[in-house]
Amino acid sequence: MVCTASDLQEWKDFPKGLKVLLLDQDSDSASEIRSKLELMDYIVFTFCNEDEALSALASKPDSFHIAMVEVNTSSNGSFDFLETARDLPTIMMSNNNCLSTMMKCIALGAVEFLHKPLCEDKLRNIWQHVAHKAFNAGVGEVSESMKPVKETLVSTLQRQLKNEEQNNDESRETSKLSVHETDQEMSAASDKYPAPSTPQLKGGTRLLDDGDCQDQTNCTVEKESGEQDGESKFVETTCDDSMSENIQEDQGQRVREVPVKEEDDSADNSKCESMISPLSENKDRSRDVHGRNDNLSKATTLHNSVGTRANRKKMKVDWTPELHKKFVQAVEQLGVDQAIPSRILDLMKVEGLTRHNVASHLQKYRMHRRHILPKEDERRWPHSRDGVTRSYYPHRPIMAYPPPHVGHPLPPGAAYPVWPPPSNHPAGMQMWGPPGYPPWHAPENWHWKPTYNGFQMQADVWGCPVMPPSHPGSGLAFPQVNGHNAPGCHPPDSLENSFAGISFDYHLDEEVIDNIVKEAISKPWLPLPLGLKPPSTDCVLAELSRQGILSIPSHSDRPGPC
């Protein structure tokens, strides 16, 4: 097509000037349609012969944006054209309302079937098919005639955005910000846009119909990243006033987007609602108790908010478990010491995510580590009265994760705090907690992702319930060595089952256990190490009795093991 960059600049009044190939053997009908189209400033090329239309299309394939073809009952119904003009959005039209004919047209690739007579309402918005095609075609699929359309639409949306921001947000510094964010979002290719009226024959795509953008506060444009490795992420912007929709896609799909919530804090919470194409399956409007959007992690497509007003002022990144997993993996890959926002951001390779986002999350991450780890450390490395740290656990971790090769005497599930907490993500709940465990969580017991570089050991234990703090005299914090419970030392039932599985699954080196027991026996003045518990009085008495000691000195300080 002859659309150059300068042409695009001129095409600010899109869809005016859209070139329509009109094929109708009825000249009267053709002229009528033509006149109506031209009233809408469409450029119409009329053909009364299918062969002529095809030859014209063949010789100048980029000269048309859309075709309107009458189903010619006298010949083969112009289906040849429909099949040939695959790259051209083609609207079939007929006086005949035969369903099978309609179906055939659609099956052959028609974007819509219109019944004659064609009123203006039917004709006015045919441009949407062009826009749809432009947005939906893959990078390599966009025909030459579509590229300028696509670019025009993008720039148009950008302009609308800017105008809205200028109009609605006069005093703020939104100008720079909005431009920046617009650029950022526009950097991605777009995809997966809903067919305007006729549903497309592809399912599973998230479809958002922005409808009349002019009057809506929020328009969403989906974009597709060009990356193919599945590493790309996307941003999704939605209104946060409980009006936005989220569609849950296939659960098994990789989450590669950054779900972003757009908060509309303006006083006029004008309606912002995304409409969903009827073909969109898995509509899931469920939200959590806070009314927040869920399933943001499910969509595989990028959604860029190109709202008509300052709706990109605040973009909240929704740190889904998936996203957090990436974050954590980046952090661990770098090591906590060198985990700085820019590097994390780089490793995460999440499109749309900013350094600020990462920094903010890192801040929270570190805060939780600071607050939780010391407590855990206290439990796991109790200090003796003289301040000497006991030596049973030589691998006190200094990083976020235990080294995968180190055999921990204690289940890491107890040794490492879980973070972040389950939050309100339904998906998160599914993905984070290890299957089979009740979703109980002490507030501070946030779950780490149960994977660590693919090591099975961690995968088995991470995310397991964290042992609650041990209370003095109530036994030990950790599952009893060898899975034995002394009488009267049962953990709460709700925990016991879970821990039973853990303690059996987690193999404790006998030598380690022996050393622990030996030291505990030889140095009874030190606190018992985790994993051991004091012998019960009955045990002690029985053992003493067995040894012939019937009278117990009141100050006996050498209780033997059971």
Place this chain on the structure above:
DNA sequence: CTTGGAATAT
């Protein structure tokens, strides 16, 4: 001027 990080705002 950019970055990291803490403080503060939303």
Place this chain on the structure above:
DNA sequence: GATATTCCAA
């Protein structure tokens, strides 16, 4: 409470 934004020092 989570995240964004701001502020400031390096």
